[in-house]
Structure formats: structure tokens, C-alpha cells
Amino acid sequence: MSKKIKLLATAGYLPATVVTNDDLSQIMETSDEWIVAHTGIKTRRYALGENTSDLATKVGKELLAKANLAATDIDLIIVATITPDALTPSTAAIVQANLKAQNAFAYDLSAACAGFIFALATAEKFLQAGTYRRALVIAAETNSKMMDFTDRTSAVFFGDGAGGALLEASDAGSSVYLAEKLVTQGNKEVIHSGRIAPLSAIAATNYPKTDAFYQDGRAVYQFVTTTVIAHIKDFLAQNNLKPSDLAMVITHQANLRLIEAIATALDLPLSKFAQDVVEAGNTSSAGIPLALAKAHAAGLHGKVLLCGFGAGLAYGSILLDL
Incomplete structure (x- = not known):
């Protein structure tokens, strides 16, 4: 019998520092007019003093609070990222420790801008298997630390942030x-x-x-x-x-x-x-x-x-x- 997948909560976090197009024009050859015309982007956020695991941890805490669950209720944590804290340990392992989710196994998934899609699909399979009940699926990026700020064709696009979902497998009701x-x-x-x-x-x-x-x-x-x-x-x-x-x-x-x-x-x-x-x-x-x-x-x-x-x-x- 297939499991019904429930979406218990969603959450997002953006760092406090707002970076405008005019701010970027002070450090590279660009302008607000050029950026808006080519991208539609007006502002972005940079994580000053925060790394990817910090952003992901804040999302994880918010998801747990919204679902009224303890960290020990989570079985799986997947963090989708291409800007990890380090190549090893995984950012997800750091998040698991930060949340004190000692019953969860955790790992990173790298699929770039499709990362949340791939991570959500992966978590759904674990829950469908019936071995695990609840999963935190978090996508978190500190893109700013990987930018070449002399390359206006790339740097002007990107900002930092994190978002995620808390999924639960159930035998009853309908599936999201x-x-x-x-x-x-x-x-x-x-x-x-x-x-x-x-x-x-x-x-x-x-x-x-x-x-x-x-x-x-x-x-x-x-x-x-x-x-x-x-x-x-x-x-x-x-x-x-x-x-x-x-x-x-x-x-x-x-x-x-x-x-x-x-x-x-x-x-x-x-x-x-x-x-x-x-x-x-x-x-x-x-x-x-x-x-x-x-x-x-x-x-x-x-x-x-x-x-x-x-x-x-x-x-x-x-x-x-x-």
C-alpha cells in the first residue's frame, strides 16, 4: 500500500543584508538600469558572517516550530546546495547537529538550481519505502561567497537564502x-x-x-x-x-x-x-x-x-x- 505524503510545513529565510543594484554598481561596471532591463532583479540578500549551514538551520527550526514537532521526531534531513560549508562534512550533518536531530540521518544533494526538486523527489522515495516517517528537505545557498565580482554577467543575478519543507508519510487521507x-x-x-x-x-x-x-x-x-x-x-x-x-x-x-x-x-x-x-x-x-x-x-x-x-x-x- 502506497504511503500518502503530507506537507506539514514550509519555511524560508533571507539574510538581513540587502544589496541593491546601485550597491553593485559601486564595485563593478554595471547600473540599476542595466540589471533591471536584463534580469528584472532589484535587490538581493548577502549572508555576511553566516554560512550555508546557518541559513539551513534557521529554516529547519522554523519548520519544526510550524509543525509543532521536536527535532527528535525527524528521520531524514536532506540539504540541497552547491555552496556547502565544506566538501566534508556535509552541510546537512552540521544542520543535524545544530538542530539536535539525533534520530535523523543527513546528507547533502547537489543538483544546482534543480536541487530542491531532486531533494524533494528523493525524500518522497524514502518516505514511500515505509522505513522513515518524517523528512526535512532544505535548500540553502550562500552564492555570494562563490561570485567573481568582476563578472557582471553572473554576479548581478545571485543572492543568498534558504527554504524548505517538512514531509510526513501517512496511511490515511490524500497525498500532496x-x-x-x-x-x-x-x-x-x-x-x-x-x-x-x-x-x-x-x-x-x-x-x-x-x-x-x-x-x-x-x-x-x-x-x-x-x-x-x-x-x-x-x-x-x-x-x-x-x-x-x-x-x-x-x-x-x-x-x-x-x-x-x-x-x-x-x-x-x-x-x-x-x-x-x-x-x-x-x-x-x-x-x-x-x-x-x-x-x-x-x-x-x-x-x-x-x-x-x-x-x-x-x-x-x-x-x-x-
Whole structure:
């Protein structure tokens, strides 16, 4: 007998420091007019003095409080991130310790801006197996620490933040989780971050170095406006739905111009699309759960499409019934 997946709570957290387009124009060759015209983004948040685990921990605490649960009630914690505190230990392990969730196993998942989609789909499988009952699924990013601030084509997009959901498996009632489709098209060049080169020689001067975030903006736009849009249309058709059947579409908050392009392709008004990106910037994997938490708190109900896409190239969709 399949389990019914319940959405017990959603939550989001944005750091306190607001960074405007004018602020960025003081440290790079750009302007508010250029950024708004190309991205629709007006502000973003930077986590000064906070790392990814700090943001994720705050979301975890809020999820537990909203669901009126103790940390010991959690069986699984997945943190989706491409900006971890470290390569090891996992950011999720730090969050598990911070929350004192000693009954939970925890690990990170890396699928870039599709991370929350992949993490949510993974958690659902653990809960369906019947071995585990409750899962915290958190996406958290401190993108600012990975930026090259001489690269205005990338740096102006990104902000920091975290969001998440608390899921529970049940034998009764209806399930919030209706369908999913996950896809990967291996490509290491269009978007990459944190590359570590192999050794070229044995020397005392060797020391690990990573590269900054990079994206080919034109290639990303082409990928989203062709491949991702076709994926959304096919996914809805496979589930016998039309775009107009959806109460809301929550895509990766890449930039407002891409969200507008998706809305046009689906023949839906922009009002049906979450638009957290204008004030929060592109928060990578955290964008979807941040927008979901905001809409959920405002009383969102009905069928909701979540769609993430990013480096990998990884993309996927989940259909929820709230």
C-alpha cells in the first residue's frame, strides 16, 4: 500500500543584508538600469558572517516550530546546495547537529538550481519505502561567497537564502505529492562553480584552489526557452493537465525575464507565477522553496507545478496538490 505524503510545513529565510543594484554598481561596471532591463532583479540578500549551514538551520527550526514537532521526531534531513560549508562534512550533518536531530540521518544533494526538486523527489522515495516517517528537505545557498565580482554577467543575478519543507508519510487521507519527472543532460561547461584542478606535479607548493561561479548566459537562455519549456509541456500532458489547470507555477527563480518567457510559452498570465526573484535575486536551489513558503503562507491551494533547472544540466518538475 502506497504511503500518502503530507506537507506539514514550509519555511524560508533571507539574510538581513540587502544589496541593491546601485550597491553593485559601486564595485563593478554595471547600473540599476542595466540589471533591471536584463534580469528584472532589484535587490538581493548577502549572508555576511553566516554560512550555508546557518541559513539551513534557521529554516529547519522554523519548520519544526510550524509543525509543532521536536527535532527528535525527524528521520531524514536532506540539504540541497552547491555552496556547502565544506566538501566534508556535509552541510546537512552540521544542520543535524545544530538542530539536535539525533534520530535523523543527513546528507547533502547537489543538483544546482534543480536541487530542491531532486531533494524533494528523493525524500518522497524514502518516505514511500515505509522505513522513515518524517523528512526535512532544505535548500540553502550562500552564492555570494562563490561570485567573481568582476563578472557582471553572473554576479548581478545571485543572492543568498534558504527554504524548505517538512514531509510526513501517512496511511490515511490524500497525498500532496502527485507526480515527478527528473532529467539530466551532462554538460560541464554551460554552468560551473568550485572546480578543483588535478595535480600536475608533486610539490610542496601545492594547495587546493577553486574557481568562481560561471555561466554562459546565452546558452542558459536557449536551454530554458527550448528544452525546459518543452519538458514542462510534456510533463503536464503526461499527467492529463493543461497549464490553465494549475493554481500556480513555481519555477527556479533564475531571473524575471526567463519567468516571463515561460509564462508566454504556456499562455498563462504572469500572476500565476511566483516571482520571488525581483527582491531576493537568484538564490539557486533555494528559490523554489522560498517562493513556495511565501505562497503557502498566503493560502495557496490547488495543483502547483514546481520546476527547477540549472547546472548539470539538471532539470525536473514535481506536481503537488495543496
